[in-house]
Amino acid sequence: MLELQIDGRTSGHPILGAITARVAEGDRICxxxxxxxxxxxxxxxxxxxxRRLGERMIKRSSELRVGYLFQEHRLLPWRSVRQNLAMVGASNDEIDRLLAEVGLAEVxxxxxDQLSLGMARRAALARSLAIKPDLLLLDEPFASLDPDRAAELRxxxxxxxxxxxxxxMICVTHDARDADQLANxxxxxxxxxxxxxxxxPLTAVSSASASRISEQLRRLSV
Structure with missing residues (x-):
């Protein structure tokens, strides 16, 4: 599905260095x-x-569809929730189904701007799913939500x-609970x-690695 062979030093990237990894169907990565x-x-x-990292460093299937839930919901404020989903090609029936799935059928x-932050985040998630993604990217989807709303969205x-x-799925997070519940x-x-x-992979973590991971997750949760 996706292969990363990033060498930020040779490309002059100011933030990313050496990153090599593969993403396959069904991977749930935190x-x-x-x-x-x-x-x-x-x-x-x-x-x-x-654009600083080209196809040589990030290889993806030509048919790969990517849905992206940004930290900000990025819904167009002058369009309704339904219209925001329609803009990415969803039919009325698909919009009704998606909004029902995320608990927003009534709005x-x-x-x-008539929605709470949690509702807007769910609407943006529905929009991300409307393109029928093979890969769903989530950038701190639970940030700024109270614990109950975060648990609901998780x-x-x-x-x-x-x-x-x-x-x-690839989910950026600082919270160990997200990894516990979402990741494989x-x-x-x-x-x-x-x-x-x-x-x-969580099923193949050695005892030494598990200890290190637990410590890192503990630090991230503080």
């Missing part, structure tokens, strides 16, 4: 690391939004992933420039 290390930068590169005609994303088992694989980014320090 991308961890210190604040400001370059997690969002890497996500933008994977989405094709960083289809509302404008984004459970919703888990249900959506379970309903689409071939869809891969962990990436940890560290350094300047940022390098992928480890890439571990």
């Amino acid at each position: 991308l961890l690391g210190p604040s400001g290390v370059g997690k969002t930068t890497l996500l933008n590169a994977i989405a094709g939004l960083d 289809a005609e509302a404008l984004p 459970s919703l994303i888990t249900r959506l992933l379970d309903a689409h088992p071939r869809m891969a 694989r962990l990436w940890y980014l560290e350094g300047a420039p940022a390098e992928l320090q480890w890439d571990q």
